[in-house]
Amino acid sequence: MKIFRICPSILNAGRDNLPSEISRIAQDSDFLHLDVMDNIFVPNFTFSFSESEEIIGKSPLPVDAHLMIANPDEMAVAYAKAGSASVTFHLEAAQAPFEIISGLKACGARVGVGIKPATPFEAVEELLPLIDMLLVMTVEPGFGGQSFMSDMLPKVSKARTFIDLLPDPKPWLEVDGGISLNTISQAATAGADTFVAGSAVFNAPIPGEMIKSLRVCLAESIKEA
Numbered sequence: 284m285k286i287f288r289i290c291p292s293i294l295n296a297g298r299d300n301l302p303s304e305i306s307r308i309a310q311d312s313d314f315l316h317l318d319v320m321d322n323i324f325v326p327n328f329t330f331s332f333s334e335s336e337e338i339i340g341k342s343p344l345p346v347d348a349h350l351m352i353a354n355p356d357e358m359a360v361a362y363a364k365a366g367s368a369s370v371t372f373h374l375e376a377a378q379a380p381f382e383i384i385s386g387l388k389a390c391g392a393r394v395g396v397g398i399k400p401a402t403p404f405e406a407v408e409e410l411l412p413l414i415d416m417l418l419v420m421t422v423e424p425g426f427g428g429q430s431f432m433s434d435m436l437p438k439v440s441k442a443r444t445f446i447d448l449l450p451d452p453k454p455w456l457e458v459d460g461g462i463s464l465n466t467i468s469q470a471a472t473a474g475a476d477t478f479v480a481g482s483a484v485f486n487a488p489i490p491g492e493m494i495k496s497l498r499v500c501l502a503e504s505i506k507e508a
């Protein structure tokens with residue numbers, strides 16, 4: 284039985300009352316995806332470390348922290364210590380990825396490594412046996428509500444082929460950006476098993492119902508495969 288995970292991003296949720304926005308998705312989601320942007324690695328700013336700490340501390344769901352920051356070597360472990368279940372840093376920003384990985388593991392967090400659209404799969408290949416999740420960005424990181432880049436699908440397929448050859452427990456394969464009812468099946472068919480969805484979920488009248496519909500699409504995509 285294939286396991287799929289849905290991780291709503293609160294980037295497009297109402298900022299004024301995050302706890303109530305989070306409560307709208309808590310029952311139906313696997314993780315809360317926390318997009319941390321520093322206005323250096325990406326041209327946008329979301330949450331400071333102390334704001335992140337507060338969200339992580341109060342979240343009823345395990346937190347998948349996505350660090351779009353220029354200094355993961357200094358900061359990634361702090362997000363693990365703050366209680367994130369999973370911390371994903373970007374390969375493009377990391378000076379010493381092996382050290383970040385061991386630091387995160389020592390804190391007991393799941394370790395994710397993200398790659399931007401222009402970064403080829405081969406750049407991250409040697410890290411895969413050491414990590415818990417590969418994040419293939421399906422938009423240019425920085426903003427919610429962008430269109431899914433279907434030209435990233437071959438990269439997802441390549442990653443799936445490689446991951447399937449690794450011993451268990453295999454790393455999860457996450458996609459992030461533009462995931463909706465129109466795109467989730469393509470990403471699943473290419474081999475993704477973990478899906479971040481921001482605007483599709485929070486722009487829906489009932490976010491929890493949208494997550495259920497996304498799961499129906501996933502179930503159908505395996506039937507068709």
Ligand code: DX5
Nearest residue numbers: 424425427428460461481482
């Ligand atoms: C983009 C972020 C994503 C984004 C997802 O830089 O990493 O998590 O918020 O939002 P949608 O689903 O609207 O593309």
Ligand code: ZN
Nearest residue numbers: 318349459479
């Ligand atoms: Zn993200």
